[in-house]
Amino acid sequence: MMKPDRTLPAAVHLASEAGLTTEPVIRLDSVSVCFRVPLEPIRSFKEYAIRRIRGQLDSREVWALKDVSLEVKRGEILGIIGRNGSGKSTLLRVIARVLRPTSGRVRINGRVAPLLELGGGFHPELTGRENVFLNATLLGYSQREVAARFDWIVDFAELWEFIDAPLRTYSTGMVARLGFAVATAWEPEILLVDEVLAVGDQAFQKKCQARLAEFRRAETTILLVSHNPQLVRGLCGRVLWLDSGRVRASGDTDTITALYEEGMC
Amino acid sequence: MVGEVIYDSARRPPPFWEEWIALWAYRDLVRQLVARDIKVRYKRSALGVAWSMLNPLLMMVVLTLVFSHLFRWNLPNYPVYLLAGTTLWNFFAQTTTLATQYLVWGGSLLTRIYVPRTVFAVSALGTGLVNLALTLIPLGLIMLVTGAPFHLTMVFLPLAVILAAAFTLGVSLLLSSVAAVFPDIIEMYQVILTAWYFLTPVFYPTEILPAQYSLWLTLNPMHHLVSAFRGPIYAGSFLSPTGFLATAILAVGVLGLGWLIFTARADKLIYRL
Numbered sequence: 001m002m003k004p005d006r007t008l009p010a011a012v013h014l015a016s017e018a019g020l021t022t023e024p025v026i027r028l029d030s031v032s033v034c035f036r037v038p039l040e041p042i043r044s045f046k047e048y049a050i051r052r053i054r055g056q057l058d059s060r061e062v063w064a065l066k067d068v069s070l071e072v073k074r075g076e077i078l079g080i081i082g083r084n085g086s087g088k089s090t091l092l093r094v095i096a097r098v099l100r101p102t103s104g105r106v107r108i109n110g111r112v113a114p115l116l117e118l119g120g121g122f123h124p125e126l127t128g129r130e131n132v133f134l135n136a137t138l139l140g141y142s143q144r145e146v147a148a149r150f151d152w153i154v155d156f157a158e159l160w161e162f163i164d165a166p167l168r169t170y171s172t173g174m175v176a177r178l179g180f181a182v183a184t185a186w187e188p189e190i191l192l193v194d195e196v197l198a199v200g201d202q203a204f205q206k207k208c209q210a211r212l213a214e215f216r217r218a219e220t221t222i223l224l225v226s227h228n229p230q231l232v233r234g235l236c237g238r239v240l241w242l243d244s245g246r247v248r249a250s251g252d253t254d255t256i257t258a259l260y261e262e263g264m265c
Numbered sequence: 266m267v268g269e270v271i272y273d274s275a276r277r278p279p280p281f282w283e284e285w286i287a288l289w290a291y292r293d294l295v296r297q298l299v300a301r302d303i304k305v306r307y308k309r310s311a312l313g314v315a316w317s318m319l320n321p322l323l324m325m326v327v328l329t330l331v332f333s334h335l336f337r338w339n340l341p342n343y344p345v346y347l348l349a350g351t352t353l354w355n356f357f358a359q360t361t362t363l364a365t366q367y368l369v370w371g372g373s374l375l376t377r378i379y380v381p382r383t384v385f386a387v388s389a390l391g392t393g394l395v396n397l398a399l400t401l402i403p404l405g406l407i408m409l410v411t412g413a414p415f416h417l418t419m420v421f422l423p424l425a426v427i428l429a430a431a432f433t434l435g436v437s438l439l440l441s442s443v444a445a446v447f448p449d450i451i452e453m454y455q456v457i458l459t460a461w462y463f464l465t466p467v468f469y470p471t472e473i474l475p476a477q478y479s480l481w482l483t484l485n486p487m488h489h490l491v492s493a494f495r496g497p498i499y500a501g502s503f504l505s506p507t508g509f510l511a512t513a514i515l516a517v518g519v520l521g522l523g524w525l526i527f528t529a530r531a532d533k534l535i536y537r538l
Contacts, residue, residue: 042377045447097272097379100532104344106274114378121374138380139293166308 024109025189025221026095031088031104033065033245052219064090066245069106074189075219079236079253081226081260087245092192095223110189110221113139115180118245124168128159128178131167135182149185156207184211190198191215193224198258227255287381298388303395317401321348324461329467338451339468343414345404346499349404350467352400353425353494357433357487358458360393365444365451372445375535382531383524386437390430397426404498416501420491420517424509425493432486432516438523445534467491486515 036059065087072078080088094106096114120244122131132153136146154160157177162170184191189197195214212235215222221224226232232253233237239256241248246264249256270337277283288295307316328351329344340346347460353469367385368424374380408415444450466474474482489504497500 044449045443045453046449048447093376098376099535101274104274106272108272110271112272114380123301123305125303125308130301130304134297135298137291138374139378140291140294140380143293143296 007095012185020038024071024072026070026076026223027105027107028068028070029107030069030092031065031094031101031106032063032066032067033087033094033099034102035062035064036060037062037072065101067114068242068245068247070219070247070250072222072223075216076238077216077224077236078138078220079224079226079232079239079257080242081229081257082242082248083227083238086242088227088242090245091242092194092223092225095190096192097200108190112190112192113183113186113188115183115190115194122167122175122179122256125166127166128154128163128170132163132178132182133177136185139183141186142148145186152182156185156211158204173204180208184208184215187215187218187220190221190223193222213221215240229261233257270313273327278533281525284381284383284524284528284531288383288387294384295388295391296316297393298384299395300324302392303389318399320352321400321404322407324351332468338470338473342411342499344407344411345413346467346470346495348400348404348407349498350491352397352404353491354462354465354467355400356397356429357394357436357490358462360389360394360433361437361440362451362455362458363387365394365440365454368441368445369448375472382534383438383527384435386527388442389433389437392410393427393433394430408498413499416497416500418497418503421503422494422495425490425497425503428493428512428516429490430471431520434525435516435521437521438527439519442523442527442530442534461487465491486512486519490516532536 033106044045048088068087068091080091090099092114094101095108096112097108113248121135124133129150132150133143133146137143138147154163157174157180159174159178162174167175208253212222222235224232224236236253239253239260241256241260249259278286325344325348328347332343332347333337347491366387367389371380371385375382407413440450442452464481464487467480471482471492472490489508493504493509493512496504503509
C-alpha cells in the first residue's frame with residue numbers, strides 16, 4: 001500500500017534499532033482531502049439564492065491532501081514539515097478525526113490527544129478551576145478523570161494561588177500554562193503537536209520539554225508539525241515532507257531536513 | 266482513558282448512530298457546557314439567580330396591564346395564562362437561538378479538535394430546560410398570590426416538556442445545519458420567530474382568532490405544545506389522547522428528521538465553519 005519511497009528503509013531500520021514494536025498505530029492509505037472552494041466566497045443565504053438563480057455557483061476543488069500514505073509505529077516521533085498551506089495541519093486534522101478523508105482510509109489504534117492552539121475552549125468569566133473542567137471535557141475526558149488529575153494539573157501550571165479567580169484576571173502566560181497542563185495531563189497513545197512548544201517563560205518551557213520527554217519514555221507516538229527544521233531535528237526520529245498536499249519525501253531526519261532546506265533556497 | 270480507541274475511516278457506523286455513541290461518550294461535556302451557561306449568566310448580573318425570577322414577573326406585570334386593561338379579554342387569572350404560555354414559548358425561542366449561537370462559538374473549536382457536533386444543540390437544550398425549571402418558581406408564586414387554583418393535571422407537565430424538548434432540539438438541529446453554511450439565517454430566524462409568536466395564542470386567547478385561521482392553528486406545532494403546557498397549569502386540562510398522539514408524532518418526527526439531516530451533513534459542515 002505504501003508508495004515507493006527511496007528513503008523508507010532507513011526509517012524502518014531506525015525504528016527497529018530503537019526496539020519499537022512493529023505494529024503501526026497510525027495507518028493512512030492513499031488519503032486525499034478535497035475542499036470545494038467557491039470562486040467567490042458566499043457567506044449569506046441571500047447571495048446564495050441570487051447566484052443559484054443566475055447559475056453563478058462556480059467552485060473549484062482544492063486538494064489539501066493528495067494520495068498520502070503513511071505508517072507510524074508505536075513510540076515513534078514523526079516530524080511533519082512543509083511550507084504554509086502544504087497540508088500539514090490538514091493531515092493532523094484527519095488523524096484527529098476532525099476531518100474525514102474524501103478518499104482513502106485512515107486507521108488509528110489508540111487515543112489521540114491534540115496539543116494545538118492551547119486554551120481555545122477557555123471562558124474568561126469562569127474561574128481557572130471551572131475552565132480546567134470545561135477544557136478537559138472538551139478534550140473528551142470525563143469529569144471523574146479530571147477530578148482525579150486536577151491537583152496534578154494545577155501543580156504543573158503552578159497556579160494554586162489563582163485557581164479560583166476568573167480567567168480574565170490571568171496573564172497570557174498563565175492561560176497558556178493552564179492550557180498546556182490540561183492538554184498534557186494524561187498520557188495518550190498518540191499526541192499531535194502543532195508548533196506550540198513556545199509557551200510561557202524559560203523555566204516553564206523547560207518544564208514543557210521535560211513533560212514531552214516523559215511522553216517519549218511512555219512510548220507515546222508523537223506527530224510534530226513544524227516549518228522549522230531545527231526543532232524537528234532535535235526531536236524527531238523520522239520526517240515527512242509535505243508539498244502541496246503530497247508527500248515530497250519521507251525518511252531519516254537529517255536527510256529530509258537537509259533536502260527541505262535546500263529546496264527552500 | 267482505559268483501553269484502546271480504534272478508529273477506522275472505512276468502517277464507520279451510519280452517521281446518526283455514530284453521533285449518538287459519540288454524544289454519550291461526551292455527556293460530561295454537555296454537563297459542563299450547561300453549567301458554564303448558567304454560571305456565566307448569573308455571574309454577569311448583579312441580581313444573580315433572582316433575575317431569572319424577576320424578569321418574567323416584571324414582564325408579566327407589564328403585559329397584564331397592557332392586555333387585560335386595553336383589550337379586555339375575559340380570561341380569568343390572565344397573569345397565569347400569560348406566564349404559562351410565555352414560559353414555554355421562551356423556552357423554544359431561546360433554546361433554538363442559543364443552539365445556533367453555540368455553533369458559531371464552537372465553530373473554531375470544531376475545526377481543530379474532535380467534538381461530537383450535536384453537543385452544542387444538546388447543551389443549548391439543557392440550558393433551556395434549567396431556565397424553564399427556574400421560571401416555574403415565579404409562576405407558582407403568582408398562582409399563590411392571585412389565588413389561582415392548582416390543578417391535579419399538573420402531573421402531565423413533564424410529558425408536555427418532553428414533547429416540547431424533542432421538537433425544540435429537532436428545530437435547533439435543522440437550523441444549525443443551515444446556519445453553519447449561511448450565518449444570516451440566524452437573523453432571518455429572529456424575524457420568523459417574532460411573526461410566529463404573534464400568530465400563536467400565547468398572550469391572547471385562542472378564541473379571538475377568526476374561524477379562517479383554524480387550519481393554521483391545527484398546523485402550528487407551537488400552538489399544540491403551548492396548549493399542552495398551559496392546559497394542565499391554567500385550565501386543569503390536557504391534550505386529548507388523539508391530540509397528544511398527533512403532537513408526539515410531530516415532535517419526535519421533527520427531532521428524527523433534524524438528527525438525521527444534521528448528522529449526515531456534519532462532516533461537510535466542518536469545511537464551512
